């Protein structure tokens with residue numbers, strides 16, 4: 001197969017994880033996205049949902065690629081009707097983590113970098129001795145900025161650390177406070193619904209990852225969320241806990257609730273949306 005992905009080191013590692021499950025020989029096509037080209041401006045200035053994936057998905061749609069491997073978190077909730085997320089896997093590394101500078105001393109006020117409005121909001125609310133600053137770039141760039149002394153610590157995804165820096169120290173942040181972005185840590189494979197490779201791709205799916213994915217996607221669709229919205233959603237398919245951290249102007253709802261089915265999760269989300277007057281914004 002011709003498999004497309006972003007040119008970042010993380011994207012290539014994730015694509016290799018996919019081809020290892022898939023087996024066989026494949027051509028990997030690296031694509032530089034709009035989000036990769038502009039490394040300075042905050043993401044919400046460059047443009048909305050799908051910044052890192054839309055061009056790649058268009059190539060899958062046109063038949064230039066047989067499939068594409070994405071970070072689940074980067075996929076917009078609305079896809080072209082002819083495309084489908086056929087396989088999802090690796091669901092467990094969903095946490096946010098903090099990585100501290102190696103030579104850090106003392107425990108006073110700390111300068112913390114993050115590139116996500118959700119993480120910024122959660123730090124402001126829950127980590128009162130951390131001052132938060134913007135931080136752009138791919139994972140290697142962000143860690144370089146940390147090591148160069150620009151920050152005392154940076155917050156990023158556990159999945160990125162596990163896959164790219166398995167021997168570097170980090171601290172896991174509690175998911176009931178730092179509720180992650182929907183799909184965080186999950187690897188998602190997209191192809192055309194009528195792809196001749198549909199069944200081969202489907203075999204790589206982890207059914208537990210699929211449970212997590214379906215709940216988080218449904219809820220993120222209900223709230224019409226992109227990653228520029230400071231909302232967190234996590235469903236743990238093993239504990240059956242659903243976490244939601246929804247911020248709408250001055251209104252905040254943070255919950256942990258046990259739900260057993262997609263329908264129950266959807267009902268919780270619709271009720272939260274209703275009582276927050278979400279539709280008015």
Ligand SMILES: NCc1[nH]cc(CCC(=O)O)c1CC(=O)O
Nearest residue numbers: 071073156157159160184185186
């Ligand atoms: N926001 C960009 C992005 N998209 C996917 C990952 C990492 C992999 C993942 O969490 O799925 C990251 C970096 C980060 O959140 O620090």
